[in-house]
Amino acid sequence: MSGALLPVYAQFPLRAVSGQGAWITDDKGEKWLDAYGGHAVASTGHCHPEVVRAISEQAATLIFYSTVLPHAGREQLADLIAESCPEPLKRVFFCNSGAEANENALGLARKVTGRQKIVSVSGGWHGRTVATLAVTDGAKYEDGARRAGMPLSVKVPFNDVAAISAAVDDTVAAVIVEPVQGLAGARDCSPDFLRAARLACDREGAVLIFDEIQCGVGRCGSFAAAEAFEVIPDVVTFAKGLASGLPIGVMVATPAMTANLKVGDLGSTFGGGPVPCAAGIATINVIRRERLIENAVMVGDRIRRAAEKIPAVQKVWGRGLLLGLQLDRPAAEVQKALFGLRILTGTSGDPAILRLMPPLSFSRNEANLLIDALRRVLS
Numbered sequence: 430m431s432g433a434l435l436p437v438y439a440q441f442p443l444r445a446v447s448g449q450g451a452w453i454t455d456d457k458g459e460k461w462l463d464a465y466g467g468h469a470v471a472s473t474g475h476c477h478p479e480v481v482r483a484i485s486e487q488a489a490t491l492i493f494y495s496t497v498l499p500h501a502g503r504e505q506l507a508d509l510i511a512e513s514c515p516e517p518l519k520r521v522f523f524c525n526s527g528a529e530a531n532e533n534a535l536g537l538a539r540k541v542t543g544r545q546k547i548v549s550v551s552g553g554w555h556g557r558t559v560a561t562l563a564v565t566d567g568a569k570y571e572d573g574a575r576r577a578g579m580p581l582s583v584k585v586p587f588n589d590v591a592a593i594s595a596a597v598d599d600t601v602a603a604v605i606v607e608p609v610q611g612l613a614g615a616r617d618c619s620p621d622f623l624r625a626a627r628l629a630c631d632r633e634g635a636v637l638i639f640d641e642i643q644c645g646v647g648r649c650g651s652f653a654a655a656e657a658f659e660v661i662p663d664v665v666t667f668a669k670g671l672a673s674g675l676p677i678g679v680m681v682a683t684p685a686m687t688a689n690l691k692v693g694d695l696g697s698t699f700g701g702g703p704v705p706c707a708a709g710i711a712t713i714n715v716i717r718r719e720r721l722i723e724n725a726v727m728v729g730d731r732i733r734r735a736a737e738k739i740p741a742v743q744k745v746w747g748r749g750l751l752l753g754l755q756l757d758r759p760a761a762e763v764q765k766a767l768f769g770l771r772i773l774t775g776t777s778g779d780p781a782i783l784r785l786m787p788p789l790s791f792s793r794n795e796a797n798l799l800i801d802a803l804r805r806v807l808s
């Protein structure tokens with residue numbers, strides 16, 4: 430234990446030493462099944478050999494140079510991301526985290542529209558920078574934004590089509606929404622709600638931002654969740670699983686949004702660094718070659734169908750491998766019981782929702798282990 434470290438999240442009493450695929454090994458040599466995925470980050474599983482090789486080779490070649498020099502890896506990853514996103518989301522900016530990607534998206538929307546007001550969704554979670562705190566739901570986050578003098582967003586009720594349409598007027602710069610709300614419990618927006626957001630933004634000349642930090646990069650049925658919902662935003666942000674665990678954030682925008690950007694308008698010292706980009710290239714290649722998006726859909730459906738048959742599960746939220754099991758009892762108790770069986774899962778902002786976000790490579794056998802354990806602890 431270090432007395433120097435400030436507390437961040439409530440911790441599992443488990444010291445991870447190594448990881449392979451969906452398994453973590455602790456300091457006593459015990460193996461743990463990871464249905465938490467290092468917080469939805471271990472997209473290709475822990476320590477995928479191709480990702481490890483790409484990171485090692487790049488680190489031995491050139492650890493870092495900033496964007497003041499062009500770099501082949503950065504260009505290749507930008508092309509891969511642009512290729513993976515639906516039209517017209519084709520312009521890519523790299524930074525280092527999810528919050529930073531959202532901060533840039535909100536800033537770009539305000540710059541393009543010349544407006545300030547943002548509309549967000551109740552239960553939405555977008556980060557801990559000042560602008561992202563202001564659009565995140567929850568008193569402690571909003572207080573942080575208030576203390577910094579940042580105007581708060583207007584929050585509309587989740588999945589309320591009429592409310593989102595009414596909230597967007599010609600003073601609104603952007604609507605920011607997670608197609609599947611992560612922290613709220615993998616609550617998936619209805620396609621009608623996202624379509625209403627799209628229509629309202631088009632009607633009033635506002636920008637539609639999808640925060641896909643948690644639900645993107647193949648977790649919910651397509652590389653960009655937007656495609657699975659068949660609603661295309663003006664800006665989408667990714668982070669978490671994009672480089673299998675190396676820090677990365679990305680904002681992808683349309684040419685219309687970025688047409689007037691000049692050299693120096695965007696920037697980041699570390700964003701687009703060679704090592705995270707090498708990890709990102711390997712991650713996308715592995716996702717494609719091993720058909721991990723199809724796997725996430727197939728294994729996610731298997732877990733969903735089995736969970737729906739457990740009487741204690743009242744509803745299954747989410748898509749693909751971002752699932753929220755709404756329970757008839759506190760999720761924290763169930764998480765603890767699963768921990769006793771050496772299975773890691775997540776809780777959420779809703780005390781009754783247990784969150785599952787395993788690697789996209791989670792196998793049928795691993796899903797069966799999880800399902801059997803859920804049946805046991807919920808019986």
Ligand SMILES: Cc1ncc(COP(=O)(O)O)c(C=O)c1O
Pocket residue numbers: 525526527528529531554555556557607611612640641642643644668669
């Ligand atoms: C939907 C969503 N947006 C933004 C963030 C912030 O990402 P980061 O912690 O990388 O800043 C998170 C992190 O959990 C998230 O789930």
